[in-house]
Amino acid sequence: MNVFLETVSALNDETRVKLLAFLDTHGPLCVCDLQESFGMIQSRLSRHLKILKDGGFLRVDRCGTWGYYSIRSPLDRFRTEALAEIRCLQLELPPLKKISQNEGCTL
Amino acid sequence: MNVFLETVSALNDETRVKLLAFLDTHGPLCVCDLQESFGMIQSRLSRHLKILKDGGFLRVDRCGTWGYYSIRSPLDRFRTEALAEIRCLQLELPPLKKISQNEGCTL
């Protein structure tokens, strides 16, 4: 699949749009944190995060068994504009509930 | 469905991306022209054009039984950026083959 369609299809899901908005606000978070906040099972979140990463929106910083996902920077023009649109959406995001207790890593 | 997701899902199909690129270049065309150029059946093109119209990318100017589709102007920032991305794609577009012989309408 070409890059543009991969980018677009990464955006084409409500859960992924909400994940982008959430990570945009609450910075690097691991899957278990998102699991706690979104109340979704781990495999579901892991899959969506992979699609957002492959789509060029997210980066992952590994820290032992944890993987911290955050908005990739810099984004290109199209992805930046998409993120700007997402910021404007009235998304009903869950409250942040961090459970990861990682002293070793500073992200 | 919210506007952003409707916009994104309108872009999330190879045929529609090619239609946008084609109409961007070859200006107002009716379904039968596109049918001739793309070699696709009428109902398929009609459906995709409707999705692009509902997604805010296209306008239609009716002229008797003909409907002339063209890029809507002005587009907002996100749609403009999407179209810019599409212009950069190496799409294998068919050659233009106009069959509509409409003297009455000037578009």
Next chain:
DNA sequence: TCATAATATCAACATATCTTGATATATTAT
């Protein structure tokens, strides 16, 4: 080494989207 925790991946099912052929609607010409 073994157990535990975090994450990734897989298979099966559910859901959504696309394609096609048939049909409906609308306009024009005879």
Next chain:
DNA sequence: ATAATATATCAAGATATGTTGATATTATGA
């Protein structure tokens, strides 16, 4: 009015995508 043309819409099947529970992988600590 009837026929022909352009387009839109629908139903059915094919394809793609999302969800879930189970399992695999990897890193850490006892």
